[in-house]
Amino acid sequence: MSHSVTDSTVLLGHGSGGQMMKRIIDEVFLDAFGSPELLEGNDAGVATLPASGRIAMSTDSFVVSPQFFPGGNIGRLAVCGTVNDVATSGANVRYLSCGFILEEGYPMDKLHQIVQTMAETAHEAGVSIITGDTKVVERGGADGVYINTAGVGEVPAGVALSGANCRPGDVILVSGTLGDHGIAIMSQREGLAFSSTIESDAAPLNHLIADVLSAAPDTRCFRDPTRGGLASTLNEFAQASGVAMEVDEDAVPVRPGVQAACEMLGYDVLQVANEGKMVAVVPAEQADAALSAMRAARYGENAAIIGRVLPLESGARPAVRVRTGWGSTRILDMLVGEQLPRIC
Incomplete structure (x- = not known):
């Protein structure tokens, strides 16, 4: 990777539209991404999509602190977040865009690190920027730096995933351990020390989703439990489907x-x-196949079946309950307010 941009920090001139801007684009972004x-240097990237059919598209902005x-x-967060959002539709994720808002004075070596990480993560996911x-x-x-990414992919014929598809009797799965990303950011931001380093789980999960769909073709829906965690995801499913x-x-x-940190x-x-986990709801008869596919995929070795979809009792509203190890139950509400700001 070339580091021939001579300025040590980002300057206002790098956003001027002139020679300095061309230099940072050529030597930082094009050098790393290079699709x-x-x-071609045009205002729009022209790419191939099916002549007919459906596409899925998502966009997200990333303002995490610390970066x-x-x-x-x-950078890894920006690519994984959008790849995973598009992939939850069952789409084959193909292309990304990325927009950078840089603060004057931001260190150029850190920008290089972020951009190189984005390139490596996009390559891992099999997508082009x-x-x-x-x-x-x-x-x-x-x-310092904010990043917006947008992604687009092809939705195969016959795939129609939605949080409104859940049915009583279905089974709920997660692809791995929960809470890793939020606690990693908290510990880094607040200078908390634990006996072992807690790392973010940020990962592209499009290949894992494809493997699950191949093994369990009647999967109802996927969702990545980012802000609000599993609680928000399951409450959204329950409300959309009218179930418990x-x-x-x-x-x-x-x-x-x-768990100790929480x-x-x-x-x-x-x-x-979470930024590298996936929730799936599948018919009960396909649950074991979906679980095996998750555990065989990269980033899915700790996948587990964690619950079930139930019919609503007469007069009840859609809700999520947690059954404790003591046999009691409690209501699992969506997060109220912001538990930890600027998590992604």
Whole structure:
């Protein structure tokens, strides 16, 4: 990777539209991303999609603080977050755009790290970054760097995943341990020390989703439990489908360090953000096949069946319950307010 940009920090001129802007685009972004569509230098990247059929598209903005944390940085987060959002539709994720808002004075070596990480993560996911944008704001106008990414993919014929598809008798799965990302950011931001390093779980899960769909073709829906964690995801499913859901607390995979940190900080781990986990709801008869596919996939070795979909009792509203190890139940509400700001 070339580091021939001579300026040590981002300057206002890098967003000017002139020679300095061309230099940072050529030597930072094009050098790392380098897709044929991007290298053409047009205002829009022209790419191939099916002549007929459906596409899925999503966009997200990333403002995480700090920008570097155990297990990744804002660049990995930006690629994984959008890849996973598009992939939850069952789409074959193909292309990404990326927009950078840079603060004057941001260190150029850190920008190189972020961009290189984005390139490596996109390669891992099998997607191309085909267009982008760069803006520079005055000192104090942003916190170093913000990134927006948008993604697009092809939805195969016959695939129609939705949170409104859940039916009584269905089974709920998660692809791995919960709470890793939120606690990693908290520990880094607050300078908390634990006996072992807690790392963000940020990961592209499009290949895992494809494997699950192949093994369990009648999967109802996928969702990545980011802000609000598993609690928000399951409540959204329950409300969209008009059902109740029950989670077995002892079946939910959580790393001991994450569980200890949540207890110390007063957090419910089921409400803590994740960036490399996937929730799936599948028909009961396909649950074992879906679980095996998750566990065989990269990033899915700790997958587990954690609960079930139930019919609503007469007069009841859609809700999510947690069954504790003691046999009692409690209501699992969506997160109220912001548990930890700027988590992604």
